[in-house]
Amino acid sequence: xxxxxxxxxxxxxxxxxxxxxxxxxxxxxxxxxxxxxxxxxxxxxxxxxxxxxxxxxxxxxxxxxxxxxxxxxxxxxxxxxxxxxxxxxxxxxxxxxxxxxxxxxxxxxxxxxxxxxxxxxxxxxxxxxxxxxxxxxxxxxxxxxxxxxxxxxxxxxx
Numbered sequence: 001x002x003x004x005x006x007x008x009x010x011x012x013x014x015x016x017x018x019x020x021x022x023x024x025x026x027x028x029x030x031x032x033x034x035x036x037x038x039x040x041x042x043x044x045x046x047x048x049x050x051x052x053x054x055x056x057x058x059x060x061x062x063x064x065x066x067x068x069x070x071x072x073x074x075x076x077x078x079x080x081x082x083x084x085x086x087x088x089x090x091x092x093x094x095x096x097x098x099x100x101x102x103x104x105x106x107x108x109x110x111x112x113x114x115x116x117x118x119x120x121x122x123x124x125x126x127x128x129x130x131x132x133x134x135x136x137x138x139x140x141x142x143x144x145x146x147x148x149x150x151x152x153x154x155x156x157x158x
Contacts, residue, residue, distance in 0.1 A: 006030070006074070011038075014074050016087060020047045023067035024074070024110070033079030035113045038071040044104035059102035064136045065093060068126035071110040072140055076122055079114070086145040091121060096138040106130045112140075120144050 006014070006027035015022065029037040042059055049057040073088045102108055109129040116123045121143045128136040 011074065014077050015070055017070060021066075022070070023063060024070045027071075027074055028109075030075065030078060033075070033114060033117070035111070036071050036075040036078075038067075038074065038110045040067050040108040040110065042102055042104055042106045042108055046104070049104060057104055059106075059108075061096075061098045061136065064098070064102060064108065064128050065096065065126075065138060065140075067108060068110050068112060068128060068136075068138060069140055069142065072112045072122075072124045072126060072142065075112055075114065075124070076142065076144065079117065079122070080144060088142050088144055091141040091143050094139045094141075096136070098136050100130065100133060100135045102128075102130060102135055108135070115139070120146065 008025055011024050011027060012018070012022065015024065017023070023040050024038045025041050027036060027038045029035070044057065046059070048060055048063060052058060052060050069090060076088050077084065107130065110126065111129070112124045112126045114122060115125055121141060123139060123141045126138050126140055127134060
């Protein structure tokens, strides 16, 4: 297994997301095109805890899924040379289960494994853990932005 560690700056080189929506703090392991293991430190200062829920903060499940998707995006960029500079979009989320709440102080470990890849789309199995316990799982399908759309976006910037 090829082990690669990415710090926050390197993660930001691979993902277009930025604060407050960047939900991956570092990559602990990466097997290009096969699997990724990433980490999100969940702190009380997260903007979503102000309203979810006052007095009993819980990380929203949709943001756990987004953290999975961002981790999977890093894996997707690693498996496709033509993905560089393109966006990766969600297509579907299946078999979602939330098992335990995620709260401030937790370290969310996100593990994604490639299930299938076609020329433009890929399907991954994602699991999220806190202290070695499964907190959420899902199957995610995403697509790499089509070259025509990417070129149109670049033309619009010019």
